[in-house]
Structure formats: structure tokens, C-alpha cells
Amino acid sequence: MNLPSHTPLPRLGVNIDHVATVRNARGGEHPDPVEAALLAVRSGADGVTLHLREDRRHIRDADVQRMVTALTAPINLEMAATQEMVAIALRHTPHACCIVPERRAEVTTEGGLDVLGLSATLPQQVRTLADAGIRVSLFIDPEPAQIIASAEAGAAVVELHTGAYAEGRDGELARLAEGAVLAASLGLEVHAGHGLTFDNVRPIAALADVAELNIGHFLIGQAIFDGLPAVITRMKAEIAAARV
Numbered sequence: 001m002n003l004p005s006h007t008p009l010p011r012l013g014v015n016i017d018h019v020a021t022v023r024n025a026r027g028g029e030h031p032d033p034v035e036a037a038l039l040a041v042r043s044g045a046d047g048v049t050l051h052l053r054e055d056r057r058h059i060r061d062a063d064v065q066r067m068v069t070a071l072t073a074p075i076n077l078e079m080a081a082t083q084e085m086v087a088i089a090l091r092h093t094p095h096a097c098c099i100v101p102e103r104r105a106e107v108t109t110e111g112g113l114d115v116l117g118l119s120a121t122l123p124q125q126v127r128t129l130a131d132a133g134i135r136v137s138l139f140i141d142p143e144p145a146q147i148i149a150s151a152e153a154g155a156a157v158v159e160l161h162t163g164a165y166a167e168g169r170d171g172e173l174a175r176l177a178e179g180a181v182l183a184a185s186l187g188l189e190v191h192a193g194h195g196l197t198f199d200n201v202r203p204i205a206a207l208a209d210v211a212e213l214n215i216g217h218f219l220i221g222q223a224i225f226d227g228l229p230a231v232i233t234r235m236k237a238e239i240a241a242a243r244v
């Protein structure tokens with residue numbers, strides 16, 4: 001894809017949740033997601049994403065506290081649209097909060113947030129977080145109605161869920177491309193993530209309106225073979241190659 005030379009590359013946010021998954025398997029302190037976050041930033045990550053799930057299956061409250069103390073790079077805290085999570089975010093004031101849907105029984109985040117369905121409560125939560133200086137993002141499917149509702153809810157950012165694209169669903173890349181254009185036209189910053197790998201990242205990184213990619217499970221898994229610095233370097237190269 002040929003873009004003007006001034007078009008900035010999408011930033012890479014590294015999601016370190018699954019370092020905590022491995023740690024929690026034995027109940028101790030190793031491997032430490034904060035140490036992984038610091039290494040990710042030293043290795044070229046533009047920011048760090050962590051998802052404090054309601055069931056605390058990977059990231060825990062103490063990790064959030066330690067992360068905001070240790071990191072100077074932007075932190076993107078993913079969380080459910082609950083009063084408990086809003087209160088936690090207000091205590092730590094990360095650079096950004098990405099509000100995601102959660103179902104306790106799910107293995108991973110299965111779909112986007114139903115911004116339309118949450119219209120009675122979400123705009124107030126967005127306002128409360130934004131008033132505290134937090135950049136608010138909504139993790140949504142690339143549905144025009146959800147994108148428009150996100151803008152109306154006062155979000156600064158939408159993160160488009162790339163899970164269906166990563167699974168190879170027909171037409172999903174076109175839906176993401178159209179969604180990114182619509183979101184940008186409404187003044188929303190566009191992020192994308194979920195299920196991205198070396199093999200599927202380029203078409204998403206090539207979308208001119210995508211400003212940030214959040215990638216976790218693949219990078220942490222691949223780091224077992226290649227090391228975290230090497231996989232971050234390679235992912236940044238894939239992103240850059242998509243914009244040549």
C-alpha cells in the first residue's frame with residue numbers, strides 16, 4: 001500500500017497478560033509481567049496493554065499498581081464496563097482505558113462491546129474516565145452502528161476487534177477497512193487488535209487510519225522460541241513493511 005511518506009506507522013502496544021497466565025500456573029512471582037513490560041518497552045514496544053479481568057485469571061490488581069509505578073511508557077488498561085473497574089482505573093489513572101466486553105466463561109474476548117446496548121450507562125463511565133485525563137477506547141466489532149454509537153458515547157478511540165479476521169472469516173478485512181474509514185471520519189482514533197500474528201498483521205497495519213495495534217497472545221507465545229526482544233523487533237518490521 002502506498003501512503004504519503006509522512007503517514008506515521010501504527011504504534012505497537014504489547015499485551016503482557018499471558019506472562020501472568022504462566023506465572024499464575026504455579027502461584028508464585030515468576031515470570032513477572034512488569035519485568036516483561038519493561039523489556040517489551042526496551043525492545044521497541046510503544047506501549048503496554050494489560051487486561052484486568054473481573055475473574056483476575058491473569059493480571060491482578062497488584063500488577064496494575066506495580067505497572068503504573070514502574071513504567072513511563074503509555075499503559076492501556078483493558079477492563080469491563082463496571083463500576084468496580086472504573087474505580088480501579090480512577091485510582092491508577094493509566095494513559096488509556098479500553099473498555100471490553102467480558103463473559104466469565106469465555107476463553108478469550110469473543111466479540112466487541114455492545115455500545116448501543118449499554119447506552120444507559122456507558123457514556124457516563126466514558127465521561128468519568130475522560131474527566132480524570134484517561135484516553136478512553138471502546139473495543140468493538142467493525143459494525144457501523146457500534147462505531148457511530150462509540151462516537152456518540154464520547155470515546156476518543158475505538159479498537160476494532162480483529163478476531164474474526166484472524167480466524168479467516170470471509171469479508172472481514174473489508175469490514176475492518178470500511179470501519180476504520182468511518183471511525184476516522186467521525187474523529188475517532190482507530191486501533192485494532194486480537195489474534196494478530198506475523199502472518200496476518202500486514203493487511204491490518206496497511207489500513208491508513210489505523211494508529212495502533214495491540215498484540216499479545218502470539219507475541220508472548222512466540223517469545224518462548226525467539227525471545228521477547230526478537231519477536232517485538234520482527235513485529236515492528238512487519239508493521240513497517242505493510243506501509244511501504
Ligand SMILES: CC(=O)[C@@H](O)[C@H](O)COP(=O)(O)O
Pocket residue numbers: 015017051053078100107108109139193194216217
Ligand atoms: C480484549 C482483548 O482482546 C485482550 O484482552 C486479549 O484478548 C487478551 O486477554 P484474554 O486472552 O484474556 O482475552
Ligand SMILES: NCC(=O)COP(=O)(O)O
Pocket residue numbers: 015049159192193194195196214215216217218
Ligand atoms: N486488545 C487486543 C489485545 O490486547 C491483544 O489481543 P491478543 O493478541 O492477545 O489476541
